[in-house]
Amino acid sequence: xxxxxxxxxxxxxxxxxxxxxxxxxxxxxxxxxxxxxxxxxxxxxxxxxxxxxxxxxxxxxxxxxxxxxxxxxxxxxxxxxxxxxxxxxxxxxxxxxxxxxxxxxxxxxxxxxxxxxxxxxxxxxxxxxxxxxxxxxxxxxxxxxxxxxxxxxxxxxxxxxxxxxxxxxxxxxxxxxxxxxxxxxxxxxxxxxxxxxxxxxxxxxxxxxxxxxxxxxxxxxxxxxxxxxxxxxxxxxxxxxxxxxxxxxxxxxxxxxxxxxxxxxxxxxxxxxxxxxxxxxxxxxxxxxxxxxxxxxxxxxxxxxxxxxxxxxxxxxxxxxxxxxxxxxxxxxxxxxxxxxxxxxxxxxxxxxxxxxxxxxxxxxxxxx
Amino acid sequence: xxxxxxxxxxxxxxxxxxxxxxxxxxxxxxxxxxxxxxxxxxxxxxxxxxxxxxxxxxxxxxxxxxxxxxxxxxxxxxxxxxxxxxxxxxxxxxxxxxxxxxxxxxxxxxxxxxxxxxxxxxxxxxxxxxxxxxxxxxxxxxxxxxxxxxxxxxxxxxxxxxxxxxxxxxxxxxxxxxxxxxxxxxxxxxxxxxxxxxxxxxxxxxxxxxxxxxxxxxxxxxxxxxxxxxxxxxxxxxxxxxxxxxxxxxxxxxxxxxxxxxxxxxxxxxxxxxxxxxxxxxxxxxxxxxxxxxxxxxxxxxxxxxxxxxxxxxxxxxxxxxxxxxxxxxxxxxxxxxxxxxxxxxxxxxxxxxxxxxxxxxxxxxxxx
Numbered sequence: 001x002x003x004x005x006x007x008x009x010x011x012x013x014x015x016x017x018x019x020x021x022x023x024x025x026x027x028x029x030x031x032x033x034x035x036x037x038x039x040x041x042x043x044x045x046x047x048x049x050x051x052x053x054x055x056x057x058x059x060x061x062x063x064x065x066x067x068x069x070x071x072x073x074x075x076x077x078x079x080x081x082x083x084x085x086x087x088x089x090x091x092x093x094x095x096x097x098x099x100x101x102x103x104x105x106x107x108x109x110x111x112x113x114x115x116x117x118x119x120x121x122x123x124x125x126x127x128x129x130x131x132x133x134x135x136x137x138x139x140x141x142x143x144x145x146x147x148x149x150x151x152x153x154x155x156x157x158x159x160x161x162x163x164x165x166x167x168x169x170x171x172x173x174x175x176x177x178x179x180x181x182x183x184x185x186x187x188x189x190x191x192x193x194x195x196x197x198x199x200x201x202x203x204x205x206x207x208x209x210x211x212x213x214x215x216x217x218x219x220x221x222x223x224x225x226x227x228x229x230x231x232x233x234x235x236x237x238x239x240x241x242x243x244x245x246x247x248x249x250x251x252x253x254x255x256x257x258x259x260x261x262x263x264x265x266x267x268x269x270x271x272x273x274x275x276x277x278x279x280x281x282x283x284x285x286x287x288x289x290x291x292x293x294x295x296x297x298x299x300x301x302x303x304x305x306x307x308x309x310x311x312x313x314x315x316x317x318x319x320x321x322x323x324x325x326x327x328x329x330x331x332x333x334x335x336x337x338x339x340x341x342x343x344x345x346x347x348x349x350x351x352x353x354x355x356x357x358x359x360x361x362x363x364x365x366x367x368x369x
Numbered sequence: 370x371x372x373x374x375x376x377x378x379x380x381x382x383x384x385x386x387x388x389x390x391x392x393x394x395x396x397x398x399x400x401x402x403x404x405x406x407x408x409x410x411x412x413x414x415x416x417x418x419x420x421x422x423x424x425x426x427x428x429x430x431x432x433x434x435x436x437x438x439x440x441x442x443x444x445x446x447x448x449x450x451x452x453x454x455x456x457x458x459x460x461x462x463x464x465x466x467x468x469x470x471x472x473x474x475x476x477x478x479x480x481x482x483x484x485x486x487x488x489x490x491x492x493x494x495x496x497x498x499x500x501x502x503x504x505x506x507x508x509x510x511x512x513x514x515x516x517x518x519x520x521x522x523x524x525x526x527x528x529x530x531x532x533x534x535x536x537x538x539x540x541x542x543x544x545x546x547x548x549x550x551x552x553x554x555x556x557x558x559x560x561x562x563x564x565x566x567x568x569x570x571x572x573x574x575x576x577x578x579x580x581x582x583x584x585x586x587x588x589x590x591x592x593x594x595x596x597x598x599x600x601x602x603x604x605x606x607x608x609x610x611x612x613x614x615x616x617x618x619x620x621x622x623x624x625x626x627x628x629x630x631x632x633x634x635x636x637x638x639x640x641x642x643x644x645x646x647x648x649x650x651x652x653x654x655x656x657x658x659x660x661x662x663x664x665x666x667x668x669x670x671x672x673x674x675x676x677x678x679x680x681x682x683x684x685x686x687x688x689x690x691x692x693x694x695x696x697x698x699x700x701x702x703x704x705x706x707x708x709x710x711x712x713x714x715x716x717x718x719x720x721x722x723x724x725x726x727x728x729x730x731x732x733x734x735x736x737x738x
Contacts, residue, residue: 001512006721010417040523040720045425045655048379048523050720052421056414143370145728153734154409154417286414351409351419352375354723359514365522 002026003355004038007103012095012346013151013287013326014056017356018103021064021076026358032087035060035080037363038356042085050356051080055281058082061096065109071122071129073104079254079281085364091200091254092123094290098159098346101132105141112136126200129164131341147347150327151287156347162332163294165339166198170255174198176242180304184241188233194305195242198342199294201256203238204307205231207277214262215275218284218325221260231258231279253281257292264312265323272323273315274300274307287326294342296320297331371395372724373407376472381464381715382520382656382695383425386725387472390433390445395727401456404429404449406732407725411454419725420449424650427451430465434478440491440498442473448623448650454733460569460623461492463659467528467715470501474510481505495569498533500710516716519696520656525716531701532663534708535567539624543567545611549673553610557602563674564611567711568663570625572607573676574600576646583631584644587653587694590629600627600648622650626661633681634692641692642684643669643676656695663711665689666700 004026007018017038024031036042039058040049051058060078068074077096079088101119104110110119117136122129135142135158145155167174176197183192194204207214210231212224221227235258239251258279265272278285278292285292297320299307315321319332334341373395376387386407393400405411408427409418420427429447437443446465448457470488473479479488486505491498504511504527514524536543543566550563563573576583579600581593590596604627608620627648634641647654647661654661666689668676684690688701703710 003722008419008721013416015416043522047382047384047425048521048525048718048720050377052426053423056416057421152417153412154728156417349417349728350726351417352377352721352723352725353372354721356721357719359523359718 001360002358004358006354006356007350008352009099009103010152010156010349010351011098012149012290012348014059014093014095015052015351016059016061016096016099017050018061018063018099021062024062033363034358035078035087036085038358039080041081042083042365044083046082051082053082055079055283059093059096061099063100063103066122068122070120072110072120073100073122074124075100075121076124088252088254089125090252092126092128092291094199094294095346097121097123097130097161097290098348101134101159102141102143102157102348105134105136112139112141114139126169128166128169128199131162131164133160134158143350145349147345149345149347150324150329152347156349158345158347160343160345161290162334162341162343163199164336164341166294166342167298168197170201171197171243174298176201180302181306182241184234184237188237189230191234192306193234193238194299194307195238196295196299196305197242198298199291200289201242201244202292202295203235203256203258204261204296204299204305205234205258206306206310207260207262210260212260214260214277215265215323216277218277218286221277221284228282231260232282234258235279257289259292259296261296261307261310263310267323267328270328271312271321272328273312273321274310275323277325284325288322288324288329290344290346293322293329293331293344296322297333297342370729371727373727375723375725376719377721378468378472379521379525379718379720380467381518381659381717383428383462383464384421384720385428385430385465385468386419387430387432387468390431393431402732403727404447404456405454407727408449410450411452411734413452415451420451422451424448424652428462428465430468432469432472435491437491439489441479441489442469442491443493444469444490445493457621457623458494459621461495461497461660463568463663464715466490466492466499466530466659467717470503470528471510471512471526471717474503474505481508481510483508495538497535497538500531500533502529503527512719514718516714518714518716519693519698521716525718527714527716529712529714530659531703531710531712532568533705533710535663535711536667537566539570540566540612543667545570549671550675551610553603553606557606558599560603561675562603562607563668563676564607565664565668565674566611567667568660569658570611570613571661571664572604572625572627573630573665573668573674574603574627575675575679576629576631579629583629583646584634584692585646587646587655590646590653597651600629601651603627604648626658628661628665630665630676630679632679636692636697639697640681641690641697642681643679643689644692646694653694657691657693657698659713659715662691662698662700662713665691666702666711
């Protein structure tokens with residue numbers, strides 16, 4: 001039995017356990033083995049571990065100070081399997097990213113500014129630099145709950161996150177096929193989609209092509225017969241076109257994500273520019289993955305994409321107002337040092353801290369539950 | 370912002386945060402307010418707190434050493450609301466009870482024996498004394514994972530728990546109506562049930578009376594049209610007959626529990642004496658509530674109950690082998706100092722420890738999510 005220092009944090013609409021990279025080094029065990037056992041996987045309830053039995057609550061954030069030029073903190077994201085004894089290292093979680101600046105400042109890894117501090121975070125899964133701004137009045141991290149975001153009913157501490165030059169981090173190009181739109185094969189209905197790589201590889205597909213409006217509650221979408229299966233088939237076909245896998249079967253669950261898009265709307269009297277319901281890990285996301293919102297923001301600016309066709313024509317140029325199941329999420333687009341920075345405001349909160357307990361080997365289930 | 374010492378533990382098939390009673394005393398806030406905010410309630414996902422968004426993962430165990438004669442530890446159970454800003458103090462959770470002896474020994478509240486230690490635990494919700502035996506070789510608590518129980522895929526540390534003289538703790542009588550069986554009103558189908566109070570108030574109803582076999586997977590039972598609603602109506606009608614509330618509407622969600630019972634079966638080649646699917650907090654339990662297993666064990670021994678009619682005739686007198694969705698759970702019945710002791714073996718594990726973070730007031734949600 002071994003205790004491993006850990007902090008449980010909410011980042012945006014996700015919950016993740018946060019570890020220092022060195023603390024997960026356990027003799028004779030891989031990091032995958034350590035995480036799986038701590039989280040109680042494989043088990044659909046994760047009843048014997050700290051995992052929450054859902055994709056948004058079975059996540060780990062692994063951090064270390066960086067010696068790379070222009071980088072303060074190296075950040076690795078792990079999606080810990082629930083039913084499967086498998087850790088997915090292939091994607092980033094934008095919501096979880098929101099905890100990094102605060103954790104790094106508390107650890108003393110970053111010199112704080114007198115009113116706010118910019119922390120340069122490198123996500124190692126996607127080689128993506130994320131600039132994070134947090135308030136540090138008098139040089140001290142302010143964790144006061146001053147802001148709210150859709151999908152989180154309580155206020156939290158703010159972090160403004162910008163993805164620096166996010167195009168093509170996974171595939172080399174903003175549009176991996178070279179085209180702003182592609183027609184998929186007849187096997188998946190011959191639908192027209194936009195394949196875009198920014199923040200994460202994303203397939204944008206029109207809700208109307210699947211017989212839904214696109215602004216439904218996700219519980220209602222879950223009940224549309226065959227919809228999840230059809231969308232996953234589209235996602236897998238698209239993943240192959242994007243060069244992410246050699247065959248539909250080999251496409252990962254986490255990447256690419258799929259965005260079901262439809263036209264502008266309104267939310268609590270606030271205009272939106274585009275309506276989105278996004279698939280993440282096989283389920284509709286309760287709000288929107290941050291990485292997906294970055295991809296849609298860049299796609300919206302390029303004529304020819306299915307997103308550009310749908311987006312409100314007179315929208316502001318400063319970002320994109322996304323109508324999500326939880327409310328309006330507004331992204332921003334800026335230019336710094338000649339490269340685009342795309343991002344969003346998130347909140348975070350420390351939920352618990354101390355240590356998690358790793359049992360002694362053997363670490364596999366003893367019975368099928 | 371305030372940090373409150375806490376330990377996250379699995380007890381049986383539940384997960385609970387464990388607190389010292391004194392640590393939950395916060396100036397100007399009730400314990401209910403403190404728990405709800407720590408857990409992130411009200412919110413169906415509990416995304417901003419340590420609750421897990423399900424009834425078996427939104428539980429708190431609150432402990433203090435006892436000065437009462439014959440009692441080592443006082444144990445209070447709290448079912449923390451998820452969607453509702455409400456803490457239910459009206460029942461015990463037998464699975465969570467399993468963490469108490471170990472926590473008390475680690476705190477130094479109990480003098481350990483040289484090979485095993487009996488800890489006398491008083492559940493204050495139900496005024497129920499629970500004798501808990503844990504291994505303490507050389508006087509030190511042994512947390513090694515040596516045992517397994519149905520519903521938990523990993524092994525855990527054992528605790529043998531006996532409910533001392535459990536009959537009538539909530540209502541004063543083993544059979545609150547004075548009869549081993551009662552016929553409910555026509556409004557709920559006129560079904561014959563057994564109303565029994567031991568461990569917790571339980572309604573035992575025959576699966577056959579609801580058109581199901583009783584050994585189905587709980588996912589299949591969840592899908593039987595109207596079944597959950599019918600069973601809840603029966604449960605509420607029965608709650609009134611048991612004197613737990615003045616009207617069906619006023620019956621609590623947590624009490625009474627309802628056991629859908631059917632005849633003996635087998636599990637992995639092991640004979641069972643009775644098959645059970647139990648409702649807890651409006652959902653089918655993935656295994657069986659410990660308190661419910663105590664009630665069924667006593668009811669099985671009394672001719673005239675619907676349980677006695679169904680149970681394997683040649684079963685051992687030492688306990689009851691319950692066929693649950695997760696496997697066979699075997700209870701025991703013993704006599705100590707002239708009173709019956711009914712119980713079961715559970716396992717437990719420390720998952721995490723340190724502190725949870727209570728934000729500053731106001732503690733209510735700022736937006737509807």
